[in-house]
Amino acid sequence: MEIQGELLYTGKTKQVFTTDNPEQIIIHYKDDALAYNGIKRAQIANKGVLNNKISSLIYNKLEEEGFNTHFIKRLSDRDQLCKRKKHLIQLEFIVRNIAAGSMAKRLGLKTGTQLSTPVYEITYKSDELSDPLINEHHAVALGLSTYDELAEIHDIVRRLNETLKRIFAEIGITLVDVKFEFGRTADGTLVLADEISPDTTRLWDTKTLESLDRDRFRKDLGKISEAYEEILNRLSEKAIG
Ligand code: C5P
Numbered sequence: 001m002e003i004q005g006e007l008l009y010t011g012k013t014k015q016v017f018t019t020d021n022p023e024q025i026i027i028h029y030k031d032d033a034l035a036y037n038g039i040k041r042a043q044i045a046n047k048g049v050l051n052n053k054i055s056s057l058i059y060n061k062l063e064e065e066g067f068n069t070h071f072i073k074r075l076s077d078r079d080q081l082c083k084r085k086k087h088l089i090q091l092e093f094i095v096r097n098i099a100a101g102s103m104a105k106r107l108g109l110k111t112g113t114q115l116s117t118p119v120y121e122i123t124y125k126s127d128e129l130s131d132p133l134i135n136e137h138h139a140v141a142l143g144l145s146t147y148d149e150l151a152e153i154h155d156i157v158r159r160l161n162e163t164l165k166r167i168f169a170e171i172g173i174t175l176v177d178v179k180f181e182f183g184r185t186a187d188g189t190l191v192l193a194d195e196i197s198p199d200t201t202r203l204w205d206t207k208t209l210e211s212l213d214r215d216r217f218r219k220d221l222g223k224i225s226e227a228y229e230e231i232l233n234r235l236s237e238k239a240i241g
Helices: 047-064 101-107 136-141 147-169 224-240
Strands: 004-010 014-019 024-029 032-035 040-043 071-074 079-083 085-088 091-098 114-124 173-185 190-193 201-205
Touching: 024 047, 047 071, 047 079, 047 147, 047 224, 085 190, 091 147, 114 136, 114 147, 136 147, 147 173, 147 190
Parallel strands: none
Antiparallel strands: 004 014, 014 024, 024 079, 032 040, 071 079, 085 173, 091 114, 091 173, 173 190, 173 201
């Protein structure tokens, strides 16, 4: 039984606690919803429970497929046990299969435009600067990573996108885009970190093109927890079936 220790960190949507094992942490999922770099905020009842369950199912799948991740196991409705990262890389790695969100806006593309190749973006994790888009040279020049590490991550991100596209396609969902984060554990292993959920992806019902993700909150489309629940139900049925 894992014993929850002291609060290490309070993030926008999660809290991180120590455990009795110095190499493990407990990540606690809250109900806070944020958009536009925290300008828009709300509480969505049960969102933390849904994201914890969705992310746990996805991480279990990714572990099965051989990816190195921080995930160990889900402990309860809102808590999961993860490997402690000695170093969290201060970059976000976004992959886009279809134009939407900031890319559609920046490049004047219609939302839903098919991209002939996945588009890989890097942003610098900085609340003060609103996570600006950068490239690999900025990341190296700022001391946030190295060319070797970025090449290793790029290969993982490319494979993660292919794997997640397949997992979602099997449940009638199109993976429009997704954000990944990485860290290193005490022994130096590069691991996938943070959640993978409707908060960190764009997920469209393949038949109806309905958004089943955080865009429902961003764009005031309503039925947010219902959409997240739909993703959880489809993933759970697949996991059982
Ligand atoms: O807003 P934008 O179109 O750049 O987001 C691309 C993808 O990355 C979306 O799935 C979004 O939810 C995710 N993202 C995220 N956390 C951020 C920025 C973007 O999960 N800080």
